[in-house]
Amino acid sequence: MEHDGELRAMGAEALDVLIAALVARGYDVIGPTVRDGAIDLHKIHGMGDLPIGVTDEQEAGRYRLAPRADGAVFGFSNGPSSWKRHLHPPQTRLWHADLSGDRPVYVSDVEAPARPMAFLGVRGCDLAAIAILDTVLAADEHYQARRQNVAVVAINCGQAGATCFCASMGTGPAARSGFDLALTELVGDTKHEFLIETATPLGTSLLAELPTRTATDEDLARAAAILETTRTQMGRTLETAGLKEDIAAAAESPHWQEVAARCLTCGNCTMVCPTCFCTEMEDTSDLTGAHAERWRHWESCFTLDFSYAMGGSVRHSPASRYRQWLTHKLSTWEDQFGTSGCVGCGRCIAWCPVGIDITAEAKALQAEARP
Amino acid sequence: MSQPRPKLAVWKFASCDGCQLSLLDCEDELLAVAEALDFAMFREATSADVAGPYDLSLVEGSITTEHDLARIQEVRRQSKWLVTIGACATAGGIQALRNFRDHGEFLAAVYARPDYIDSLATSTPISAHVRVDFELHGCPIDKRQLLEVISAFLNRRKPTISATSVCSECKRRGIVCVMVAHGTPCLGPVTHAGCGALCPAVNRGCYGCFGPMETPNTAALAAWWRGALGQDSRSVGRAFSTFNCAAEPFAKEAAAHDD
Numbered sequence: 001m002e003h004d005g006e007l008r009a010m011g012a013e014a015l016d017v018l019i020a021a022l023v024a025r026g027y028d029v030i031g032p033t034v035r036d037g038a039i040d041l042h043k044i045h046g047m048g049d050l051p052i053g054v055t056d057e058q059e060a061g062r063y064r065l066a067p068r069a070d071g072a073v074f075g076f077s078n079g080p081s082s083w084k085r086h087l088h089p090p091q092t093r094l095w096h097a098d099l100s101g102d103r104p105v106y107v108s109d110v111e112a113p114a115r116p117m118a119f120l121g122v123r124g125c126d127l128a129a130i131a132i133l134d135t136v137l138a139a140d141e142h143y144q145a146r147r148q149n150v151a152v153v154a155i156n157c158g159q160a161g162a163t164c165f166c167a168s169m170g171t172g173p174a175a176r177s178g179f180d181l182a183l184t185e186l187v188g189d190t191k192h193e194f195l196i197e198t199a200t201p202l203g204t205s206l207l208a209e210l211p212t213r214t215a216t217d218e219d220l221a222r223a224a225a226i227l228e229t230t231r232t233q234m235g236r237t238l239e240t241a242g243l244k245e246d247i248a249a250a251a252e253s254p255h256w257q258e259v260a261a262r263c264l265t266c267g268n269c270t271m272v273c274p275t276c277f278c279t280e281m282e283d284t285s286d287l288t289g290a291h292a293e294r295w296r297h298w299e300s301c302f303t304l305d306f307s308y309a310m311g312g313s314v315r316h317s318p319a320s321r322y323r324q325w326l327t328h329k330l331s332t333w334e335d336q337f338g339t340s341g342c343v344g345c346g347r348c349i350a351w352c353p354v355g356i357d358i359t360a361e362a363k364a365l366q367a368e369a370r371p
Numbered sequence: 372m373s374q375p376r377p378k379l380a381v382w383k384f385a386s387c388d389g390c391q392l393s394l395l396d397c398e399d400e401l402l403a404v405a406e407a408l409d410f411a412m413f414r415e416a417t418s419a420d421v422a423g424p425y426d427l428s429l430v431e432g433s434i435t436t437e438h439d440l441a442r443i444q445e446v447r448r449q450s451k452w453l454v455t456i457g458a459c460a461t462a463g464g465i466q467a468l469r470n471f472r473d474h475g476e477f478l479a480a481v482y483a484r485p486d487y488i489d490s491l492a493t494s495t496p497i498s499a500h501v502r503v504d505f506e507l508h509g510c511p512i513d514k515r516q517l518l519e520v521i522s523a524f525l526n527r528r529k530p531t532i533s534a535t536s537v538c539s540e541c542k543r544r545g546i547v548c549v550m551v552a553h554g555t556p557c558l559g560p561v562t563h564a565g566c567g568a569l570c571p572a573v574n575r576g577c578y579g580c581f582g583p584m585e586t587p588n589t590a591a592l593a594a595w596w597r598g599a600l601g602q603d604s605r606s607v608g609r610a611f612s613t614f615n616c617a618a619e620p621f622a623k624e625a626a627a628h629d630d
Contacts, residue, residue, distance in 0.1 A: 035547065036547040036552070037553050038552045040547060061550075061551055061599060063548075063551050063552045064552070080547055080548065080551075080552070081545060090542070090545070261591065262591045263591070264536070264560040264592055265586050266535075266559070266560035266561075266584075267535060267538060268542060268560070271542035271543070272542065283528075283531070284519070284531060285526045287403045287404060287406075287407045287521065287522050287525060288403065288407065289526045298542070298543055300535070302535075303585070304585050305534070318586060351551050353538070353548065353559075353592070353595065354594075354595040354599075355599065
């Protein structure tokens, strides 16, 4: 049975055709690739750059690559970087100024990338994260300049990790919206194929260039079974019912001190988080004072500078900084932006150098709220 | 130039000269620095020896002799703005290892005639003796940060120098975490940013050259090294006993693993 005439199937090798079609349209294709012992998101040129037959094993504070026998292309879960790195880069020059006589002449540095970006392999959790950034940074001209012409090829997640909990957060493992094309990888003993679904005119025009066949009921059943398996693979859960209220009520909990004894306040969790958007401004001038620049850098609520007000830092204790982060993520984000700030990607758990687990800390706070 | 240039003096105490050489290492910017500042006293660059007072003094090295104890007071008196540069000047340097042992025993073990040596039993940072206007960390310091401090001084603004962790620099650069992904012990989470994550960028753990970050939780990091990374107590103690061994958070952590 044909699925609205839009769901097709193609051999795995056709992924190369898809990448070439994106490049031919002028895109820089950003996708997963193995680098320095992790599967991270970098510019790729063809299917050979993808982590074929490579998976990852993740736990709190631990990430390791491992081979997988089935040759799956997307048979891993999230790596250290999220798409935030490409949409909301770690450092951006906002403007520069030069003295003309004794007056400064300001020049805005808002610019779109030379070539638009195509994201390949975006999972449900990260689609939700991009949607959150779209809301939070709706009025940010630098973000919008980069975001505007991004093409998104999503992947229905076929491999969740021990640190994943998107099913709890309602963001995955299926890709629901925010993409041009969505893939489902079907890996079998004899066949290695992708189901491919289009959601936009760009997706449809790309699909027309691919060697596809009509998807069958059997294909659809396999795709559904894969998502179900992924759902059960997740090693973490978070009970979201009442979570916002429980965290808000936990402001004075002694548990924050207990976390602070372990927390390094290094800021890694905020920087790997696909939705943490905070930045700082840095003004610099050269030796002559005739040239000045304003830069924006990723900043973290774990630094003292972040809450520096007249007289010093407002959140001096590590406990107050961890509380700020977790409370914003799981509670006040909803007041501010209408959704949770957490999409369940698990990056903050895996990439915390000492394995602090947001789901475990939230559970401890929930247990205090409802003994 | 119509206005007199601010007078720069560079001072050396117990140190290797590497930090003051960072100024000469500013090859592309050196002419601009020389145009902006009058090198009144900078032995590595010029034999000129212009008398004080000085507008900006860069002080390298730690205090290890009676003579230097007196000299730093004079440098302070002659300096409008005094900036210490490098781990020796800001924390006592590697030579502060003697602070935790018997100085006399070291002298006897190393020198044929210990009685020729006239040094203090401790190596101490400049800030232990005089008021310091700004401390620039590193072993050695980073030349871009030195230029930033000089630019800030010239433009009468606060230097933009972050005291957060090396991790912030790693993550901004997109470097894969060597501790999480490779199991390599790394001091990055407790170490002051500034080097640009030099060692993790080449798959090495951070050695802590820039000293403690603003709120270093060394105990939690040491516990993780001991547990998840399987490091023995001696390795942890040694990691905290290098160029910034006398910086209090590192000294305390090293003492906790002194076996």
